[in-house]
Amino acid sequence: MPQTDPSYARLPARFFARVAPVAVADPQLLALNLPLAEALGIDPVWLAGxxxxxxxxxxxxxxxxxxxxQAYAGHQFGSFVPQLGDGRALLLAEILAPGGGRFDLVLKGSGQTPFxxxxxGRAWLGPVLREYLVSEAMAALGVPTTRALAAVATGEVVWREEGALPGAIxxxxxxxxxxxxxxxYFAARRDTKALALLAEHTRARHFPLADGALGLLASAVAAQARLVSDWMSFGFIHGVMNTDNMAVSGETIDYGPCAFIDAYHPDRVFxxxxxxxRYAYAQQPNVALWNLAQLASALLxxxxxxxxxxEAASAALDGFWPALSAAWSARFAAKIGLASARTGDHALIETLLARMARQGSDFTRVFHGLADGSARDEFADRAAFDAWAVDWHARLSHExxxxxxxxxxxxxxxxxNHRIAEVIAAAVTGEMAPFARLHAALSVPYEERPEWADLSDAPAADEAVTRTYCGT
Structure with a gap:
């Protein structure tokens, strides 16, 4: 069994509510992350039993x-809600992994809580499988993220606007x-003692080299700048960047109405x-900084x-744009084959993105196609790509x-989006093979595998998913 240490549960009682999960009728294992279980020190044979x-x-x-x-508050679409908290999730344990590191194990969809x-307090199958697939794909892409350990069907139905849907955790x-x-949450209550305890707990857990609350803020600023640049480089749109959905650690959390861009446009919203x-693709850096400003205000x-x-907090926030710009430039430079930096690289990247936006070119297929010469096929006007490629090839000669x-x-x-929709539709009927296939393909996203070639295709007009839902 894993080694655990409930450090958060040792904080004062006003930080959380002690509550047990609500039992379900007929639990059935749908998916299990064996490598993650082993890394956490949990016997996968026992876990699957x-x-x-x-x-x-x-x-x-x-x-x-x-x-x-856990108790928390949050700005939701800019409006402050003083009490939110885990309304359908429970922090089950803090696991000390054999290889080092402390990790929360949470059950999401485990029943009602005081929040x-x-x-x-329940979740239905669709959002559970969506978060499992996308969070594990993000991990495989190298983006800091929460991870999916398992998905379990509950044998019960949950009621949403669509009607009765199969429940899952x-x-x-x-x-x-x-x-x-x-x-x-604590700043709104002027509970400075709790705020200090939380800041020290967070600093020690995530940024042990940081100096006090100001160092914690500066570290969170740097972590979020790196994270958002990662999102942008893969065409990811979080979809609901409320302050209660921003983990101070710098991990991607809460995959609700998230999406990856197909046809690129900076104003894309799903x-x-x-x-x-508010949370469009190109707005994500601005929103991240706005959220960090709320953190700074709370820490004042x-x-x-x-x-x-x-002035000290503002100076820490001022570090966001330089960090974001440096990380963004490095990420996108690599995407067009540049390992070194030269004057004009940023303009070269921005020109390509602008032409992709005008043409509605597929984000992932353009960048992946640069290496094999197929990128120009993603442009309805090939001349638009060819004109850009003249400068690009000249720049590549220095690499x-x-x-x-x-x-x-x-x-x-x-x-x-359309592949996830297909997986969910199949799973609702009890067919999990499409989930297993997509999950396997996303676990090695950089490998060329002919058996998964169709999963790289952009959606046809009748396949495109233009709206995503949080599933609450």
Whole structure:
């Protein structure tokens, strides 16, 4: 059994609610991440057996589990909600992995908690499989992310606008589930003592070299700048970047109405609840900085609320754009084969993106096609690509092995919306083979595999998914 240490559960009672998961009727294992289980020190044979599945469903708890629902607040689409919290999730345990590191094990969809706000505390199969696929794909792409340990069918139905849907639970693993909204929760209550405890807990857990609350803020700024640049480089749109969905650790968390771009445009929006484009693809850096400003505001009682404190916090926030720009430039330079930096590289990248936007070119297929010469086929007006390629080829002449650089930076496959929709539709009927195939293909996104060639295709007009839903 894994080694555990419930450090968050040792914080004062106002940080969480102690609550057990609600048992389900007929738990059945749908998917299990064997390598992750082994890395956490959990016996995969036990986990796949009756006792393990019962735990993953919340029906029984091992002695090392200390289930709690964490309290937090959050800005949702810019409006502050002073109390949110884990309304359908429980932090089951903090696991000390044999190879090092501390990880939260959370059950998502495990029933009502004191923070459920009239919700049923459950999840249906579609969002569970979506998060499993996308979070594991992100890990394979090299993007900091929460991980999926298992998906379990509950044998019960949940009711949503669409009607009765099959219920499921996701077992999620994260460096922690401490959010910007967690700090806002205590700042809104002027609970400086709790705020100080939270800041020190977070600093020690994620940024042990940081100096106090100001160092914590600066570290979070740097982590978010790197994360968002990663998102942008793969055409990922989080879809609901509320402050309660931003992990201070710098991991991607809460895959609700997320999506990867097919036809590129910087203003692309998929989330059905983002009616005004607040969280559009190109807006993500601005929103990340806005969220970090809310973190800075929450931390001001610890940094210093006078003019000196505001100036110090502002200086930390000022580090975001240089860090984002450097990370973005490095990511996109690699995508076009550049391992070194020269004047004009940024303009070269921006010109390509602008032409892709005008043509509605497929984001992933263009960049992946640069290495094998097929990128121009993604442009309805080939001349638009050819004109750009003159300058690009001239720039590549100064690089030693641009093909290798591009192959390492550009995946052949991403979790396309229409493929995920196909998987979910099949799973609702009890057919999990499409899930297994897509998951296998996404686990090695940079490998060229002919048996998965269709999974690299852009959607046909009648396959395109233009709206994604959070599933709550």
């Amino acid at each position: 009756a006792e393990g599945v019962s735990m993953l469903a919340g029906n029984t708890l091992p002695g090392w589990a200390t289930p709690i629902a 459920s706000r009239r919700g049923d 996701l077992a999620r693993v994260a460096a922690s589930h401490i959010r910007v909204g967690t700090f806002e 989330s059905s609840i983002d009616r005004h484009g 009682p610890l940094i210093g609320e006078g003019e000196a404190g505001v 030693q092995d641009p093909q290798a650089v591009m192959r390492a930076a550009n995946p052949a496959r991403i979790p396309r």
